[in-house]
Amino acid sequence: MLDWQHHLPFFRILSQSCGMNMYDVVIIGGGPAGLGAAVTLSRARRDVLVIDAGEPRNGRASRANSYLGREGIAPRELLTIGRGEVEQYGGDVRDGTVVSVKRLGPTALRVGLADGSTVDARRVLLATGVVDELPDIPGLRERWGRDVLHCAYCHAWEVRDKVVGVIASGAASLHQAQLWRQWTDRVVFFVHESLELKTSDRAELAARGIAVLEGQVSGIEVTGDALGGIRVGDTTIAVQVALVFPVSNARTELLGQLGLLPEEKHMDDQVIGATLTDVDMFGATGVPGVWAAGNVRGHRAQIIDAAAQGVQTGAMINIDLVNEEVAAAVAAHPFTPEREREVAKHVLVKR
Template structure:
């Protein structure tokens, strides 16, 4: 077997033991599905790649990954471990660290400064740092996020099918959210946690689908034996609940990009602010030449499989960009007069 194959265990071990070098073709900031997928494409393209991961995955509270073809039900940690092994098998390197800032380098490329004081240089950057979920301020809500406090029916709807569901209404999108979750359960209740009015058409739709609408706010969650049992509203009434549906605000984790002048922009849906993202082109190219993004940092709706696909697209675009640069340099060298 060729030692460059993914199954070359001795070669892989030597790469893991090697120290981080000074310069890489590409540094990937963020080691989730998007970053690992981009790194895999780039290492298979024979590029030198370093993946820098701060170890703060958004889906850490979730027990399983869903809607990922042929990986359905895989725990997130197992998916990352498998992805790391594949990238390492093609020569990719890893460092577990947080990137403090990135700055353009004279003559092209970038210098990255880690929080621990180390630095590394890269010809190109792929940033896949994801987002942060800002949850409604309800006691006990954050502790159960990703378990039985949910937002995406495609990620978790099957797991809570036929259970009583309580939707915390915090804006005008709550009616649409409740109607969507009604696909998975006939027992759906909206509680107006924040003042929000529905249109007459929405009121009719909710009534037609049997979705109850109650005034809040929600005071706390009721939990027994580490399982959600209900939602307590102001006044003391407890609504049975197998899961609580919320609408977080999704904020791009973009400190590294901000250090390069790439600030997140506010995203709205139906006139409601839902979060922020870093703008990018179809393959992830940003306004800063040499910097690409993929995954939730630029796409709030990206699920794991979508983020992985975006990482692949960005990795291919980066390799093409590097190839163009190398070809221009080769042509210029060929045209240069021969000394003597």
Template sequence: MKSINGPYDVVVVGGGAAGLSAGLVLGRSRRRVLIVDAGEPRNAPAAHMQGYLSRDGMPPAEFLAAGRREVAAYGVETADDRVTDVRADGPGEFTVDLAGGRSVHARRVVLATGLVDALPDVPGLAERWGRDVLHCPYCHGYEVRDQPFGVIASPVTGIHQALLVTQWSKDVTLFPHTAPKPSADDMEKLAVAGVTVVEGEVAGLDVRDDRLAGVRLADGRTVPRSVLFVEAGAVPRNALADRLGARTQDTPFGPYPAVDAGGRTSVPGVWAVGNAVGPKVQVVNAAAAGYQAGLVINHELTLGDIDEGVAARRGEAQAPA
């Protein structure tokens, strides 16, 4: 490993919406900041992102490129690299190792590492992901409105997604697949919502002319559908948080780092933001979380340095002549 560079006030691990937003606030606060980005954004398969005021419909890659230009204007550095380790060297002192061979010093660390969507084990889903196989109706529902929807039931959320997407289409078919059979109460809700239930395990997709045409079942049936919603399993990229010993909290989607309202983890000097703390964080929410973390970090550093200066001044005044 090469010699340590820095020091930086803050190293941000991850260059998505959360990480860039934290970097923007800290750069405007005249902090020396390094954002390390491995280039694996969660929403890369999507052609556009929706629901972000003033950025509705913008391609994700354009959004990130604009964010990089903005943070660079305030002196924030960005490295296309991967963080392999973060080591605490004492209160407010961290060494951050990069895959490219550098080690950098930081007073604070922001983990904006995001997550990976783990799709159900159905042939063809991954190839259509972000196109006509979707997971979030708030992100994509309007764009596919009034088309025939299919929903593969999730073992975690059950029929919830099928009920929800009826706001965007009245032609919805639920495939319980390998999830538990809906209860009598659930079947009543589905009937009231106008959702058709088709039993049987999903075996694959019927794709024609590069468009989803239907859902194939293991018994040979094909149910025509133009859009398929699935609840992807979320696998957080939290190896760094785990190695640092950050406390976790259990969620229906597995353990995630426990943070306070400002993004602080249980490890002093380490923040976690965006999808690093939960799978249901949209782009606009991730940006807000990064903003809040940047604000809190600058506040802590500024007042902490002043307190240290006061203590040193008092120590000098009390020292014998």
């Protein structure tokens, strides 16, 4: 009689026979990239677990923009919808913080959580995102994602024609000021302590009607529940929006355990972040069994970019697993003409 077990995931059967519960894929991070991958893999009938710490990069924002079909949706609502989509195809989603990833075999890995529990997986997908480090100015963090912003394509339409103050942190802020000038003609460039403006820089700012203010920014002022101004020394300049250029760094705790090190990214000699570079175009890292998707691979990806990257990486992980299963099935069932006939007998139906 034909043994049909070889059509099921080989390592899943092995783990169950040993009393363990090994997922095909454990995804660390339940943002757009992680959930995009989870939907794809769950639809591919994979055993998938998403573990999410509940700290989305855009958690403070009221809207998620430029996401086709979901324009203006609240970020956390988008993630709730995504979780439901994963679960409708049989995927699991679990709240928790991953603190360790250890190798069990050539590609099998054990994922440890802060509560002391562990789960095993044939593949691990890192969708852990980045952390935005803001300038050390009192009050900025509390307004981050509301009226302290950075991404024009994420937020500029909603604050169009308002007075915008760019708090410079390097030459990259010059590009930021000129970009936001597209949405408002009332832009103030606060030089702060970050750079010395060249004559050509001043000429470009003046040509576009961008005011320049020298001096170190000491804080911001809030009136009611809205940004009212930016302080320079004893003077407060009225603005409605403050722009910063954060340093966006991949979370390094798990990456270091796996031997994956983020690489600094620069813009005009200014460090703007650090993300993984040891990743191919499909998300495979240089560590066997470990994949990556989303902002951990590049902090400039918007929400829809991260979700699309997750979908693509999820598909490639499935292909990788299929290839592994083919090899395992061939090893378990060497070819013979008799087996070929037996397979045909059970599969082909004549009418």
